[in-house]
Amino acid sequence: MGLVVLLALPAINLLWQVSQALQGQLHSLGPDPGQQIVVELGQWALWLLLLVFSASPVRLWFGWRWLVIQRRVFGLAVFFYFALHITAYVVFLLELHFSEIIEDVLERPYITMGMMAATLLMPLALTSNNFSTRRLGRNWKRLHGLIYPAILLVIVHIIWIARSDLLEPLLYLLFVLLCFAGRSRRLLSVFKGR
Amino acid sequence: MRTIKEHEVTDKAVYLNRRQIIKAAGLSAIAGGFAASPAGSAELKRAETMGGQGPQWLRQRVSNASISNGSTSEALTPYEYVTGYNNFYEFGTDKSDPAENSSKFKSDPWSVEVGGECEVTGRFQLEDLLKGQDIEERIYRLRCVEAWSMVIPWIGFPLHKLLSRFKPTSRARYVKFETIYRPAEMPGQNAFFATLDYPYVEGLRMDEALHDLAFIAVGLYGEPLLAQNGAPLRLVVPWKYGFKSIKSIARITFQKHRPQSSWQKANSKEYGFFSNVNPKVSHPRWSQATERRLPSSLFSSNRIETLMFNGYADEVAHLYQGMNLRMNY
Numbered sequence: 001m002g003l004v005v006l007l008a009l010p011a012i013n014l015l016w017q018v019s020q021a022l023q024g025q026l027h028s029l030g031p032d033p034g035q036q037i038v039v040e041l042g043q044w045a046l047w048l049l050l051l052v053f054s055a056s057p058v059r060l061w062f063g064w065r066w067l068v069i070q071r072r073v074f075g076l077a078v079f080f081y082f083a084l085h086i087t088a089y090v091v092f093l094l095e096l097h098f099s100e101i102i103e104d105v106l107e108r109p110y111i112t113m114g115m116m117a118a119t120l121l122m123p124l125a126l127t128s129n130n131f132s133t134r135r136l137g138r139n140w141k142r143l144h145g146l147i148y149p150a151i152l153l154v155i156v157h158i159i160w161i162a163r164s165d166l167l168e169p170l171l172y173l174l175f176v177l178l179c180f181a182g183r184s185r186r187l188l189s190v191f192k193g194r
Numbered sequence: 195m196r197t198i199k200e201h202e203v204t205d206k207a208v209y210l211n212r213r214q215i216i217k218a219a220g221l222s223a224i225a226g227g228f229a230a231s232p233a234g235s236a237e238l239k240r241a242e243t244m245g246g247q248g249p250q251w252l253r254q255r256v257s258n259a260s261i262s263n264g265s266t267s268e269a270l271t272p273y274e275y276v277t278g279y280n281n282f283y284e285f286g287t288d289k290s291d292p293a294e295n296s297s298k299f300k301s302d303p304w305s306v307e308v309g310g311e312c313e314v315t316g317r318f319q320l321e322d323l324l325k326g327q328d329i330e331e332r333i334y335r336l337r338c339v340e341a342w343s344m345v346i347p348w349i350g351f352p353l354h355k356l357l358s359r360f361k362p363t364s365r366a367r368y369v370k371f372e373t374i375y376r377p378a379e380m381p382g383q384n385a386f387f388a389t390l391d392y393p394y395v396e397g398l399r400m401d402e403a404l405h406d407l408a409f410i411a412v413g414l415y416g417e418p419l420l421a422q423n424g425a426p427l428r429l430v431v432p433w434k435y436g437f438k439s440i441k442s443i444a445r446i447t448f449q450k451h452r453p454q455s456s457w458q459k460a461n462s463k464e465y466g467f468f469s470n471v472n473p474k475v476s477h478p479r480w481s482q483a484t485e486r487r488l489p490s491s492l493f494s495s496n497r498i499e500t501l502m503f504n505g506y507a508d509e510v511a512h513l514y515q516g517m518n519l520r521m522n523y
Contacts, residue, residue: 030275031488107480
């Protein structure tokens with residue numbers, strides 16, 4: 001599907017930059033390439049997660065159903081990017097020294113937040129298929145309610161990692177809060193004057 | 195990000211050899227100098243991008259800098275990264291912003307306003323400030339609070355040789371520095387959500403400022419400073435986190451009271467006045483025990499242990515004897 005290819009493009013680009021870097025050719029990753037890759041993968045995971053999270057309120061308020069219909073594909077793309085994000089962190093920044101993960105988690109609380117968010121999102125990825133929706137029935141919806149705490153943990157993760165420029169993380173927080181509010185049918189009915 | 199060859203390293207021997215060739219050819223103009231030098235792709239790229247920045251007299255002083263002994267023997271960070279990966283929020287907060295957004299910045303002519311608790315005050319042209327100073331090269335480590343570091347061959351002279359000319363009085367316990375305020379040339383200075391208040395302010399205790407390690411840099415790698423590195427003159431205080439090394443200095447004030455630095459004002463819980471490099475005192479949100487020495491490559495992140503006072507403990511530890519460095523961060 002065209003959408004899958006589109007969603008894969010950022011990853012393909014990064015893969016290209018990595019292969020360039022490994023061959024000693026020109027690349028655009030800068031002097032701290034491992035860091036750059038981890039950050040970019042995280043950014044894509046975040047933007048796609050925000051898109052997924054906005055699907056419901058967007059349908060409610062604007063009647064636009066495309067995001068809800070495509071939500072599973074976007075959700076799996078989120079998983080794809082954050083799985084790569086964590087892999088890149090372990091491979092490039094930790095250089096596969098798994099014992100350092102404990103150190104990092106203890107000394108960098110933003111990593112703890114990230115790990116917790118990833119843990120909550122895993123079952124969502126694993127159950128994003130028809131088999132699961134059939135088997136879990138009503139509980140599927142309940143399970144996928146984990147996106148609420150997960151997305152808040154992600155926001156804390158990026159606020160805590162911000163060196164100095166808090167504008168971007170706070171804008172993401174605002175977006176999430178708007179989506180939270182947007183899910184309220186009561187609010188919607190107030191606005192629509194019903 | 196500018197595209198960079200992965201293994202482009204400006205070896206110190208190559209750098210020094212090139213400078214000798216430039217001197218031997220008796221040319222101070224960059225273009226002329228490069229015609230005589232070994233034309234590696236790194237050098238040609240620099241010649242294209244620089245086109246002789248800074249006034250002639252400054253280029254001459256900088257290229258004639260004497261090489262000091264006692265500099266670190268660690269590998270230099272390549273010129274392209276020193277001038278392309280910068281934190282200078284006046285030009286934007288991305289690392290590539292200062293190089294990309296500083297084309298309007300005019301570092302010539304330049305003057306510095308000096309005042310406060312000193313006998314000699316006034317506005318001084320850059321040329322006068324450098325008159326009679328022995329310009330030398332010093333290779334220093336620069337450790338950013340973000341936990342990355344570089345090794346940079348600065349060119350300039352010790353700060354105390356500048357400050358002593360203004361004859362600070364006994365009431366001068368601190369010296370305050372300010373960056374130029376020019377929002378028309380520095381777009382980040384009037385950004386709506388700017389993290390910092392401008393002009394950028396930094397300060398040192400007088401004994402820190404008079405220490406021989408504290409350095410005024412007017413060049414690096416044999417050339418005058420580019421805008422993104424703090425043209426035309428900046429401070430380098432290598433035993434402190436990089437944000438203390440204030441750039442594009444426009445005002446120097448001797449004070450009785452401790453100045454509040456810009457980062458202290460923005461976030462005093464995370465950024466203190468002293469900001470000495472200290473692996474034992476974490477930043478509230480990340481550890482300072484290690485750093486990434488740039489450039490790193492994909493499979494070696496060059497993660498190294500951070501040294502107390504950035505490895506300059508022998509020279510400066512005595513300044514802080516008896517001080518609780520956890521409280522005075």
